[in-house]
Every structure is written in C-alpha cells, then in structure tokens.
Amino acid sequence: MKGLIAIFKMRFGLILNYRMAAIAGLFTQLFFGFVMVMIYYAFYESSGSLSNSGDLPMTITQTVTYLWLAQGLLGLLPWNGDREIYTIIRNGDYVYELVRPLDMYNFWLYRILAQRIAATILRAIPLFLLALYVIPAELRMQGPESLPLFLMFSASMVTAVILGGAISNIITISILFTIGDGIERLLPAIVTIFSGMVIPLAFFPDWAQPILQFLPFSGLVDSPYKFYLGIYGPSELLTVLIHQVLWTLVLVLFGRWMLEKASRRVIVQGG
C-alpha cells in the first residue's frame, strides 16, 4: 500500500509538469466531444426523437451526457500498455525489474493506475466544468440523476479503473511474448468498441446485448455510466460490481500466470 502511494505521488508530479500537453489534450477532447454530440443530435433530430425517444434505448439528454462522460474519462480506458515498460523490455533494462524487491505484477499495476488516474483527473475536471456549465445549452452535459446514483456510479468507476489496470497489464506483459505487434495491435480495437467508447453499447442491435454485457469490457465504461444516467438503479448495483470484480480476478490471475511464464523464458544477453 505504501508503495502504491509513493508511485502514485511520483507519477502525479511527473504529469503535472506537462501542463501545456494537458491543455492541448483538453482542447482536443472538447473538440471531439462537440463533434460526437452534434452527430447524435442530428440523428435524434432527423428521426424526430428529440422530445420523445420512442423505441430508442436512450433519450437525447442521456446520450449527450454519456458522450461527455466518455470524453472526460477517456484517459482511463485501457487501450494500451505501459509505454516505458515496452522500452525497458526492448532494451534489456527489464533485468532491473527482476531484481527489485517488489512484486512485479503489482508494481506494474500501480504504475499504470497512477498514470491513468493522474492524467485523467487533470483533463476531466476542466472538461466536465465546461461541458456542464459553459457550452451551448442543447449540447450540454447533465448532472447525475441523484446523489445515491452518483455514489453508485463512483463505486463502479473505482472497480472499473482496477479492471482496466488488469487489462492494461495483460497488454504490457504480452510484449514479453511477441515483438510488439501482436496483441498490442488487436486489443485497442476490441477494448474501444466493446467498452462502449465508440458508441454507447445500448445502440448496438438487441441480439448483441447479452454478449456485450457478458464481456469484461462493458464494465469499463458502459455499466458505470448507466448509474450516472439513471438507467441502472440500486437493484443493478450488486450485479454490476460482481461482474467487474469477477472479471478483474480472472484477468489478474491470467496476467500473473503470463508474467510468470514469461519470466522463466527471459534470456539476458550480457550487461
């Protein structure tokens, strides 16, 4: 736990040094948010669903809020592994990782979690403030349905972040097996579309819903957001949390197994 806090502080300090990059990122995400929101607005408008969403799975306000949430929290999506660890695996500094008196899996997990959380906080807060209060009213994000629902959203976001860490770790560890372009190229596509980052999962055809809900990726984005939007209520909380925690356990065990297998194969060429 102490290690976690130390790594976290270090990472946070590091990212705070790149303020210009954060502002540039904020601008980019605000821009993408605008484009996405306007596209959906046009879809709703041209099908006459603005005031009455009919048989659409979400109302326009829910969709717009979902899109802004996704833009703000984009940094939490585990679409890649840890860049610096890629480098040390390639240049051989990986050996130092083996020497550290730390559990390597946990160390990597803490690193990626700290990195994602720090970067996201820095971008999400100003983005949400702008999306909630500043931008034109019809494109604006709405606050949470109620305080209890917001707390449930927060709880499932915490588990979502840890689940994301487990997925990131699998991507990072896979670098030990392939030389950079196997799973690392495939997983971003899978994570992005099945988490609900490309479009809200509810918009996919009805027949696909059971599969989408079963896969671990719905626990990253779609399920937590549904609490914020009031689509899920207290009765779904336990199911969502169990789904996230079970998948996290499975993926952590799988990652650990991969790492152990990889560590045995490592051959260090000189020093």
Add this chain to the structure above:
Amino acid sequence: MNSLNLYTKMISMTIKSQMEYKMSFILMSFGHFLITFIEFIGMYALFLRFDQINGWTIYEVACFYGLVNTSFAIAEAVGRGFDVFHVHVRKGTFDRFLLRPRNITMQIISSEFQLMRIGRMLQGLLVLAWGLYHLETQLLLSDYMIIIYAMVCAVFFFVGLMVFQATLSFWSIESLEIMNAFTYGGVQTAQYPMDIYKEWFQKIFIFVIPIGSVTYFPLAAVLKGGSYSQGLVMPILGFVFFGVGLLAFRIGTRYYCSTGS
C-alpha cells in the same frame, strides 16, 4: 538527378526496407485496418437504429467516410516526413537538410514513407466501394472523376495540416497534440456530411480548416444533385491550404535555431 527521380528512388528504398520485416508489416497493416474499421461498425450500428441522418442514408454517408479515410491514409503515408518533423528540430538534425543542395520540402517528404497505412486506406476504399455500389442513382463517369478529384484535394489538405504541424515545431514542440484536434478531428468531422452540424461549426470546416469544402461539395453534387460548379471550385481550397502551409513553413525555417552538436 532531378527531384522526382530522387524522390522515387528514396521512397522505393524506404518501402524495400519496410518489406524486410514482412510479417511485422502485415500485422501492423492489419492492426490499422481493424482499429479504423471499428469506427465504421459503430456508424453502421447507429444507422440500424436511426435509418437516416438529415436525409442521408448509410450508403451515402459511407461515401463520405470512405473518401475521407482513404485520403487521410494516403496523406499519412506520404506526409509522414512532416508528421515526425519535430524530432529533427528537437535533435538539431534539421541542419543536415539545410546543408544539402536540394529543395527542403522534397527532402522532408522523401525522408519517410509509411506503407502500413495501407490498412486504413484499404478499409476506406472498401467502405467507399460498398457505399457507391448500393446507391440508388446510376453514377456517370464524370461522377467518378469528381470523387477522385476530391480525393486528391483531400490528400493535399491533410498533408497541408502536417506541414502546419511541422511549422509549429519551430516555435514549440510541447503542444503539438493540439494538432490532433484538426487532423483526427477533421477526419472524424468529415466522415459525416457537413450539413448535419451546427452552422458556426460548418463555417470553421468550410473556410478555416477547409476539409468540409473539399469533401462535402463534390459528394453533395454526385449524391444529391447539388451544384457541380460548386463541387469543382470548393475543393481548390484544399490546395490553397497546402500552399499556405508551405509558405508558413518557409517562414518558419528562418526562425530555426539549431540545437547544436
């Protein structure tokens, strides 16, 4: 040797070196194909729910999507030299370019060529072909010509964006991510017809960052019977944008101050 010969020679060498690792090349291209194709899957799913957007069908929007993605992929492959130009400024290796008795733009363009962008290009072409095939109206030869013309203009536009990005690096290399809003943001925006957006937003993408004029007017002429003269004239803004970019780049080189060594 004239510049064009030199260019072909250097590019063919780059391609050769990239083909040395064939498996890696295939996997990378496939990765690019997949990561860009999921965007289209999302779009397709939305059309299953909504049928149309502002009167445009999925097939028509697929033409926009295909056109802009194909052009962007070609621009990424060709303009890669400008895309990674900031590295030369940071390390001071731009000096080498300045010393050679050749045109600088030519040197930068021929310094890199990314063949693996063929993944995005193929998916763009596939979607475009799929969209065109399912159109209700019969297209004439002139319609196809206009589409190809728009594609060429769009490539120039996107390379122009990369030139601007490279120019920016003479002053700052920290905030280059801001250009993503215009490159990837431009692609994202132009995947749908311009008329679905709010008016102020359309104006930005027609006059300031003219990807809208380059793709929207020609396709509106072909698909919706819009004005052909507008479809021919407006994409010229893509060339203009590229030209202004080169001009800015030339001014930028005067401000270049080597990092030494």
